[in-house]
Amino acid sequence: MASAALLLPLLGAAPATAQSSASSLQRAFAAAAAEYHVPQSVLLGVSYLQSRWDTHDGAPSVTGGYGPMHLTDARTALATAPHHSEGTEDARGDSARPALPPAARIPSDKELPARLRTLPRAAELTGLSPEELRTDPAANIAGGAALLAAAQRSLGEPLSAGPAGWYGAVARFSGADDTATAAAYANDVYDVLRTGEERMTDAGGPVALAAQPDLAPRTSQLRETGLRTVSAAGTECPATVSCEWIPAPYEQFGDNDYGNHDLADRPAAPGIKYIVVHDTEGRWEGVLDLVQDPTYVSWNYSLRSTDGHIAQHVKAKDVAWHAGNWYINSTSIGLEHEGFLAQPDAWYTEAMYRSSARLVTYLAAKYGIPLDRQHILGHDNVPGPTAAAVSGMHTDPGPYWDWRHYFELLGRPFAATARSGGSGGLVTIRPDYAANQPVYTDCAVKGQPCAAHGSSEVRLYSDHDEKSALIKDVGDGSAPTTGVNDLASRVSTGQQYAVADQWGDWTAIWYLGQKAWFRNPEGQPTAVPAAGQVVTPKDGLASVPLYGRAYPEASAYPAGVPDQGLAALPYTLPKGQKYVVGDKVPGEYYYAVTFSTASHQVVIGDDQYYEIQYGHRVAFVRAADVKVMSSASSAF
Structure with a gap:
């Protein structure tokens, strides 16, 4: 059942201004709401939690969800390579004992759950073709409205104009099969309805949702959804998310070997200093199978993209094997997010970003971890423990993880902390995610450009000229490239560097022992001035x-x-x-x-x-x- 704590608004949510002039997308929400007798605010709120109203030009999310309503047809867009089974990194990262390279059998695909097959159902309800629902934003919105209306009818509730009476239908729309996850999702939607939102979408037009601060949904409808109850017993999660305990096994096997984590007494010994953000490179069900294999590796939490549901596998007091560096493993908590690094348009849902932000905020407060990019690390920020390990370290969650939005949800937005002109001596990398689209290669085909897409990362050059050589990583030993997994010449949102020089629209920083340049025009800056030590x-x-x-x-x-x-x-x-x-x-x-x-x-x-x-x-x-x-x- 929903708890009162789940109704608390997310940190960093901001009230919207008055509704902007209607864009074609805004008109599509109004038309679909009228046709299917769904409150327009509910339709907008659900879509915001799914996609923040972006269309992604018809590309699927990490779980095969399409369009503003994230209608799922996962058969079209799922990768199979598990995160820790590719590359040469030893996830444990401790040369004091033999490496335990992942040898677990990759599980075969199972029957897709209902939450990954909502687009075919929307096609049945609307009479629209699957292709239309995938590629036409207006059709996609209509499909979402039809699904909400069908959920409302199945609960015996009237199709009405009042958003308070749609709580159960929103919970059902999440695709979750348990009450805690469905309630967490519905509560997030109603948080959006209360605070309101407004943004310019990737389709080029504004969409707005007026705030309804006094809205009180009928949460009692959750009892009528028929969803199962999942216990959160044993988990270390905030009350504002849905969480279940799916333990990683601590078992002995083979020739006195064991897996897939180590018992400890953290934070007493050793301390907990970092949180590491990963992506799974695999689908939810398969990832859960792998973490329950004692011969594989482990991490502390997995987060599901469709609805933000969390599974905890390793207690915070124990050391999971996830980062490829034993020092970082022994002092960190690892979070795996359902997703794929090299699929730029395989976008993450707002539901997962919000759930992850709530979990990180909770863990950071509990263990005294600062909310900055030196302590909230990507796996791609973890150093090789030795010179021999440098070239094999992993590169997820990659350039398409939206660090700027993530830290806004954490309540720690990246802002200028010094006056312009270099007086602070530092810069904080902060490009506009959507507008910042550096060229990457090797996503689908070696040497071929990836699809153009927003990115959290900024390209570095050896001079103030985009035709100059890329910055080389001497530790890796290979020539720098624009490959999506090549980190040599890239800085990431939220990272801070000392300013080494400036030239017109260009800023130089000290980076890898070199002076590295990036474009930082005043009209569209990719970094803001900062100060520190x-x-x-x-x-x-x-x-x-x-x-x-x-x-x-x-x-x-x-x-x-x-x-x-x-x-x-x-x-x-x-x-x-x-x-x-x-x-x-x-x-x-x-x-x-x-x-x-x-x-x-x-x-x-x-x-x-x-x-x-x-x-x-x-x-x-x-x-x-x-x-x-x-x-x-x-x-x-």
Whole structure:
């Protein structure tokens, strides 16, 4: 049943202004609402939660959902390669024990659930063809209205003008098969109705929904939906999301091997400092099968795209194997989002973004994790733990994850924190997601351009000229490309860098030990000025080494725990360059290489490290090697 907590509005939701002049899309909502006798506000609210009213030019979402109403026909658009089974990354990322490369059998496709087959049902109800419902926004909206009206009738409720009486139909529309998920979805829709929204859609026209702050839906209708009840017992989730416990197994197998995570006592030992955002590269049901295989790897939470439902697999106190770097694994919580990196138009639903933001807000508050891009990392921001691991690290969630919108939902929008003109010494990367469309290749065919699409990432060049060479990642060793998985010459929304130079519409930053340029025109900026702390080598040092993990010095390891070594990366921080400080952390190593926890222990040294934004990925530098200063005092 819905709880009162589920009715709380999402952080960052803003009231809409008065309705703008009607666009063709707005008129389509009005026409469909009139034809199927659905309140227009309900239709708009549901569509906003599905797609934020975007059409995506007929391209399917990550779960095969089409158009503003996200009508699903998943047979047309599902990938099969699971996230941790591609590439060379060892998800555990700890050389103290043999790697456990994922060997789990990829599950075969099962019968698609009803939530992934709503478009064929809409075709039956409207008489419109599936092709029309996929490609014509007005037809798609009509299909959504028909589904809502059918849900309302099935509950024995009248088709009426009052939005308060449509709560049960909205819950049914979610496609969820349990009351908690359906209630969480419906409550999000009614949050949108109360706060109102207005935005310019990707179709080029405005759509608006006037706020109804006093709207109180009839939540009692949920009892009539006939949905099953799923227990949230055992989960660590906020009351504002739907969550169930589907445990990853901690089991012994084979030749004294075990999987697929390690038991611990976090945050007491080790601490929890980061949250890592992944995408699954696989469909929900298959992903759940994999995480329940003890020979595979693990993560703490999975999030479903259609309705934002969450499954928790590993307790926060324990260490999941997800990031490819043992230091990050032992100090982080991993979130897998149903989605695909190399499918630019395989978009994420607003329902999943909102559910994820609520979960991250809850976890960050519980464990004292700052809500910034140095602590809320993408898997693509996690450094290789050693030089040998650098080239095999994963690159998800990739350039199409909307970090700007995500942080708005977290209640921490990226904003200028210094005056323009470089006086703050830093920039925060913040392009307009929809308008920012750098060219990527290799999404579908090697060497071929990906579909043009909005992106969170900005391209870097060796000079203030788009014809100049791309920035090279010396640690990777290969020539830079525009490949969707090549991170060498890309910065991401929310990341901060020290300004190295400016030239007209171009800004240079210190990046991977080089001066890297990006276009930053005043009329359409891709970054905003910022201020903060930076590090640079101590006086007398030409450069200092960087590390992919903050491990203790050799003298800190007790008998019985092998010295892990500092293992410098193939990068340095040169004299005269400055990099933004994310955090100061102690050297820490969690020794856990056996199924029995008797030998597990946390080693903490005297050495301190700074986490810095070095390239696209973060890195660590010994505090003893650098000096810290204000970016404003060190502005170029």
